[in-house]
Amino acid sequence: MNVSAHIEAVYADVCRRNAGEREFHQAVGEVLHTLAPALERHPEYLDTRIAERMCEPERQVIFRVPWVDDQGGVRVNRGFRVEFSSALGPYKGGLRFHPSVDLGIVKFLGFEQIFKNALTGLAIGGGKGGSDFDPKGRSDGEVMRFCQSFMTELHRHLGEHTDVPAGDIGVGGREIGYLFGQYKRITNRFEAGVLTGKGVAWGGSHARTEATGYGAVYFAAEMLATRGQDFEGRRAVVSGSGNVAVYAIEKVRALGGSVVACSDSGGYVVDEAGIDLELLKEIKEVRRARLSAYAEAKPSARYSERGSVFDVPCDVALPCATQNELDGQDAGTLVKNGVLAVAEGANMPCTPEAIEVFREADVLFGPGKAANAGGVATSALEMQQNASRELWTFERTEARLAQVMRDVHTHCRATAAAYGGTPDDYVLGANVTGFLRVAEAMTAQGVV
The missing domain is CATH 3.40.50.720 (NAD(P)-binding Rossmann-like Domain)
Structure with missing residues (x-):
């Protein structure tokens, strides 16, 4: 099978089946067009259609989010959660509250998250979610009511071994608190590991912010x-x-x-x-x-x-x-x-x-899936602390963060050099490293 032709066919099919989702097309194209050296060296991934399967989310959830503003008016927003890949662990990725959020944005973010999370070397899969709700200019009461409505639907898809959201644009400590409170109220469980970015006093991690x-x-x-x-x-x-x-x-x-x-x-x-x-x-x-x-x-x-x-x-x-x-x-x-x-x-x-x-x-260029992996890496460290009912010091957590980033950098350079690029080609190194880690797990787990 001609590898370049295969890649172009996969990309064309992704664009056709996800029409109009430009950011998702861009993210997929950026990864696929660096994978030829990896697929040539691992033809078994061609036979099992790993690239195609990796570009298709395992699950996509879209739901209505009704809420009441301070004037008593009913508002309606749209909520999303795209659970992209659980090959390496539970779905992990933030929630974004911003007017620009649509399915294409969430899918691009979730696809990036697969490789970013794999690069950390920690046991987390890839996912992303959010809403077209804009928290700017909204009172605390309005944000709380929106978050409660959002979590009322989303909670059924979450769990510390299933899907673990965090924050992103428009979702900070305030929003995470409201979301966690509603999850706890609905499920009757203090399941600390179901959300990351929590306050340190109630299950969060130092250095996550x-x-x-x-x-x-x-x-x-x-x-x-x-x-x-x-x-x-x-x-x-x-x-x-x-x-x-x-x-x-x-x-x-x-x-x-x-x-x-x-x-x-x-x-x-x-x-x-x-x-x-x-x-x-x-x-x-x-x-x-x-x-x-x-x-x-x-x-x-x-x-x-x-x-x-x-x-x-x-x-x-x-x-x-x-x-x-x-x-x-x-x-x-x-x-x-x-x-x-x-x-x-x-x-x-x-x-x-x-x-x-x-x-x-x-110019040295560090792509986001490598350079900004520190946030999700520390979220995984928060999950680790939650599982053991521990709270690490700021210094210990930051030291782990620094080591993860050094390791990501080292692996990107080594992989880039091993697969035909220069060590400075961090795009090649990040994409191929993440792809190979996920592909190995997907192969071991069968066609699922």
């Missing part, structure tokens, strides 16, 4: 080290100003670098003195205000609604906001300004055109 941002910076540091460099004295820009961005900024600063710009959906702020993390947290986490408030409070800062945060010269770029936020033009600007490394803190934030620009310019 920080894990995705910290992990992306650890991965970037490992990439820089391969060229004899580090973060000391380096300028960085971070897109976004949510959880991942905030803790990426914190870890860059801890490693001796300076983050001079970050963004939100309205624009971006530049602070040559270095982003004031405490002020940023107050504005985004306490006041839930727009980033423009940062510039109003800080004389050294300027805010812009024009252009891109990636227009700001930097040594390291950390896109931590959302999918396809960094395009080919942005990548060209970063390269012209001398960027050394780009690590994706968000899921698929760089377009294929941007990745090609980085590749041609020999």
Whole structure:
């Protein structure tokens, strides 16, 4: 069987059967088009149609979420949970509450999660979920009523050995608390391992809040080290100003670098003195205000609604906001300004055109399924603590996180070199490593 022709046929079939789901097509294409070396070396995976099976979710759930706003009006949203792969463990992946959420978005995220989770080396499968509900501007009471309605339907599909959601965009500690409370109320069980990202006082893990941002910076540091460099004295820009961005900024600063710009959906702020993390947290986490408030409070800062945060010269770029936020033009600007490394803190934030620009310019590029694996890895560590009724210290948990990210980096480089690429081809390394781990398990478990 011609491997390239087989891959193109699989991709064409995925696009045909999932019409209109552009982000899902993009995620599948990005993986499939790197798998030829693996499939040539393992023809048994062609015979058993592993790639086709991996592209088809094991289960897709779509449901109505009715809730009542503060004025007594009835609202209706749509909920999703796509349980993609349980070959390595229970489905694991976050819930996203954002107006852009639809089935295609959830499937792209769930597909990415298969490989990301496999890369951690921990026993977790891939899944994702969410709703087109927008928590911005909603009162705590409205968010609570929505979460309770959402969990009333979703609970029947969850369990610590079945499917374990966490947070994502729009789902933080507040939302996880409301979701967990409703699950507990309906099931009459304190099943701590059914959700991760919980408060430390009731089954959560130290360092889970920080894990995705910290992990992306650890991965970037490992990439820089391969060229004899580090973060000391380096300028960085971070897109976004949510959880991942905030803790990426914190870890860059801890490693001796300076983050001079970050963004939100309205624009971006530049602070040559270095982003004031405490002020940023107050504005985004306490006041839930727009980033423009940062510039109003800080004389050294300027805010812009024009252009891109990636227009700001930097040594390291950390896109931590959302999918396809960094395009080919942005990548060209970063390269012209001398960027050394780009690590994706968000899921698929760089377009294929941007990745090609980085590749041609020999810029170190860490794809999200590798670079932002720290969040789900620490979720798995939270599950481990829940199973043993333990609470590890922050230091112990962060040390485990750092080791996981080092291991992910090492495996990506080794696999890339072993399958015909250069060690710096982290896209090839991440995709093939994740694919082989899942394919081995799927083969052992039969055609299921």
